[in-house]
Amino acid sequence: MAAKEINYWLMKSEPDAYSIKDLRNEEETLWDGIRNYQARNFMRSMKIRDQAFFYHSNTKPPGIVGLMEIIETNLIDPFQFDEKSKYYDKKSTKENPRWDCVKTKYICEFKNMITLKELSEIYAPEELTLVRKGNRLSIMPVKKSIAIDLIKKLQQN
DNA sequence: GCCAACGTTGGC
DNA sequence: GCCAACGTTGGC
Numbered sequence: 080m081a082a083k084e085i086n087y088w089l090m091k092s093e094p095d096a097y098s099i100k101d102l103r104n105e106e107e108t109l110w111d112g113i114r115n116y117q118a119r120n121f122m123r124s125m126k127i128r129d130q131a132f133f134y135h136s137n138t139k140p141p142g143i144v145g146l147m148e149i150i151e152t153n154l155i156d157p158f159q160f161d162e163k164s165k166y167y168d169k170k171s172t173k174e175n176p177r178w179d180c181v182k183t184k185y186i187c188e189f190k191n192m193i194t195l196k197e198l199s200e201i202y203a204p205e206e207l208t209l210v211r212k213g214n215r216l217s218i219m220p221v222k223k224s225i226a227i228d229l230i231k232k233l234q235q236n
Numbered sequence: 237g238c239c240a241a242c243g244t245t246g247g248c
Numbered sequence: 249g250c251c252a253a254c255g256t257t258g259g260c
Contacts, residue, residue, distance in 0.1 A: 091258090115243080115257095137258060195259075213241035215257045 087226035088121065088131040089143070089209055090183075091217045099133050099145040102185045111156045111180045112166045118218040122181050125149050131183060132221060132229065134209070135192070142194035146230065151182035189233040 090110060092098070102108055113119050125131075126149065133145040156178040158166035171177040195210065204211035208219050221229070 093258090117243095139260095141259070211241095213239090213257090213259085215240095215242065217257085 083126075083128065086126065086129045087221040087223060088125065088129060088149075089134055089219050089221050090131045090147075091134045091136045093137045094135045095137075098135065099185075099188050102133065102145070102147065102183070103188055105185075107150065107182055107184045109154065109156075109180050109182050111158055113156070113178060113180060113217065114166060114168070115217060118216055119179055121216075121218045121220060122179055123153070125152050125181055127152055130186070130226070132226075136217075140192075140194040140196060142192040142198070143189070143229065143233070144192045145188040146186040146233075147183040148186055149181050150184045154180050154182060156180045191233075193229065193233060 094100075097108070110122070113122060129149040131147050131149060132143045133147055135141055135144050155176045156166070158164040159168045159171040159176060159178045160173065161167055166178075168177055198207060199210040202210055202225065206222065207225055208214060208216065209221075
């Protein structure tokens, strides 16, 4: 039986809010709080067994710190209905929820991160959208060839 | 603190 | 539907 094609993604998080160490401790987490349609749509196209790079943003320096696996998809983000949450969306209804999330599982933390600076020296913005100037997307796809290349590099470190 | 790059909102 | 004003993300 042919192995199912898996796709690769990159997911940003500020470590003050949620870090790779938090994920290592908890093993699994719901990737909630996404309130950007483009990022949401990328999440919607994720499949179980896909893998995602964990990226620490707003750090000195920012960069890729680990790898995780997508273990559940098409989940409803519970915080959109929680009036006390900063992720509350009064326009979202239970009949027609606006925001999704996925569940991810820890695979590994890389001993040495690959910084954004290093990535931008290796890859052009057309190859890796992460290095596009002013990129604010919190979730984005990573081309398979680049993903495999990155994993190899990160494991050598 | 500044700024680039968008996304969102609201007037018309 | 257009566009100006404003807000947000996130690098530096």
